Amino acid sequence: MKLNFYFLILLEILMFNRVNAQQDLDQQLLHINRQIDSIVQVKTQRFKAELQRLNRQLQNKEISQQEAESLKKQLAKQYAEDLDYAIYKLTGDLKRASKGSYVIDSIVSPQTAYHIRRVRMYRKAYYDKDRHKNQHTFAYVFLSIGLNNVLDRDKVESIEFSPYGYIQSRYFEVGMDWKTNILHHKAFLVYGLSFVWNTLKPTGNRFHILENDTVKIVEHPYELERSKLRHIWLKIPLSIELNFPDSESGHLHLSAGVYGKFRLTTKQKLTYYAGGDSHDEVLKNDYTMPNFAYGLTGAVGGTDWSVYANYDLTPLFKNSKTHLVSLGVKWRL
Numbered sequence: 531m532k533l534n535f536y537f538l539i540l541l542e543i544l545m546f547n548r549v550n551a552q553q554d555l556d557q558q559l560l561h562i563n564r565q566i567d568s569i570v571q572v573k574t575q576r577f578k579a580e581l582q583r584l585n586r587q588l589q590n591k592e593i594s595q596q597e598a599e600s601l602k603k604q605l606a607k608q609y610a611e612d613l614d615y616a617i618y619k620l621t622g623d624l625k626r627a628s629k630g631s632y633v634i635d636s637i638v639s640p641q642t643a644y645h646i647r648r649v650r651m652y653r654k655a656y657y658d659k660d661r662h663k664n665q666h667t668f669a670y671v672f673l674s675i676g677l678n679n680v681l682d683r684d685k686v687e688s689i690e691f692s693p694y695g696y697i698q699s700r701y702f703e704v705g706m707d708w709k710t711n712i713l714h715h716k717a718f719l720v721y722g723l724s725f726v727w728n729t730l731k732p733t734g735n736r737f738h739i740l741e742n743d744t745v746k747i748v749e750h751p752y753e754l755e756r757s758k759l760r761h762i763w764l765k766i767p768l769s770i771e772l773n774f775p776d777s778e779s780g781h782l783h784l785s786a787g788v789y790g791k792f793r794l795t796t797k798q799k800l801t802y803y804a805g806g807d808s809h810d811e812v813l814k815n816d817y818t819m820p821n822f823a824y825g826l827t828g829a830v831g832g833t834d835w836s837v838y839a840n841y842d843l844t845p846l847f848k849n850s851k852t853h854l855v856s857l858g859v860k861w862r863l
Contacts, residue, residue, distance in 0.1 A: 569616050577609040667710045674703035674838065676858015678728050681841075683851045693747050698731035698758075701856045709771070718771045720785060725794075726763040728854065738798055738817060745817050745847040755808070756801035761819060763791040767827060781833040789840070790824045818848035825854075834862045 581602065588598040678699040682688035705724020712719050732738070736747050737757045750757070769787020798813040823844035829836040842854040 570613065573609060573613050573616070577605065580605055667708055670707045670709070670862040672703075672705060672707055672722075672724075672860055672862045674701070674724075674858055674860040676701040676838070676856050678730055678854060678856050680730075680846060680852045681855055682853075689855070693732055693736070695731045695733050698729075700729050701858055702727040703765070703860075705765070707767075707862070716773050718773070719768075720771050720787070721768045722766070724765045724767070726765050726791065728761050728763070728856070730759045732757055732759075737800055740815060740817055743818060744849050750800070750802060752802040752804045752809075754800065754802045756799060758799045759796070759817070760799065761796040762794045763823075764794055765789055765791040769827060769829075782831070783836070784828075784830050785836070786828045787826075788824065789827055790822065793819055793821050793823070819846065820844055820848070829860065831860070836860045 584593070584598055584601055584605070587593045588595065593601070677696060678701045679689055679692050679694055679696060682691075703724050703726045705722055707720055707722040709718045709720050711717075732747050735750050735754045735757075737750050737754065738759050739746050739748055767787060767789040769785045771783050771785040774782040774784075793816070796814070796816050796819050798811075798815070798817070800809075800811040800813070802809055802811075823842050825840055825842040825844065827838060827840045829838035831837055836859070838856075838858060838860050840854075840856040844853075846852045846854050
């Protein structure tokens with residue numbers, strides 16, 4: 531009986547604290563809602579006043595009809611950007627007040643709910659203005675993974691007869707990009723430094739040999755469990771990135787450019803069975819790969835990711851017309 535009495539007291543205390551916490555949350559939400567509604571009213575009034583001023587200038591023939599239309603479009607765009615950004619900053623308080631989630635219910639007015647949903651859709655479109663609005667150059671660490679293969683004599687159809695496996699030949703890159711704003715956050719010069727691991731795995735029971743200064747892929751005398759040619763590069767890319775922040779799906783970009791890379795090391799790793807035992811070999815050789823190579827790169831993607839393609843203009847091996855091509859996905863961390 532005494533235990534039940536203490537349990538009821540504890541339950542009442544918990545319920546009281548929960549009610550108080552909910553009331554505090556409701557008060558914070560109501561306060562933020564009033565702030566958002568106030569911003570909407572003030573900025574809308576300013577927009578209308580500026581619009582009336584342009585109409586008066588047009589009536590007084592101080593500006594032409596064409597100039598008036600152009601100025602009205604610029605004014606409307608600036609109004610929308612200022613309004614969205616102001617609400618975006620307040621939704622950070624709304625998120626903290628609701629403990630990590632946006633609360634849109636009867637507490638928030640329908641007009642405010644509309645603006646919050648619009649900001650959530652467009653918040654990445656303005657490319658983290660709160661972080662980058664005053665920055666001219668900023669940096670990202672990135673990670674890329676993908677697949678390698680080769681084209682023979684620059685012919686796309688030659689990949690169908692490639693001597694390398696499509697899934698087993700992989701690409702890995704880690705590095706840092708610097709982005710410099712060159713056109714109102716709509717175009718950037720992107721440059722960086724990265725380390726690239728390329729792996730090429732011959733199909734079948736084959737491996738690479740160097741014969742008379744020429745690289746050949748031949749059958750191995752024993753059963754191969756692993757046959758990989760790995761080459762590591764220091765890469766320096768340079769490209770132009772075009773941003774499309776007005777997309778409803780978020781920030782989108784297209785980029786194209788060039789890169790140069792310096793070969794750091796080349797190894798062939800073999801694992802085979804002979805005499806009933808497994809043997810591992812690591813063969814260090816440049817296999818006539820150039821010390822410096824260059825190529826073309828292109829990408830399309832969202833705010834923090836992109837799908838890219840790289841194509842080496844420099845032949846992969848000496849005395850050959852084989853060119854390395856890579857396709858993958860890149861993440862900015």
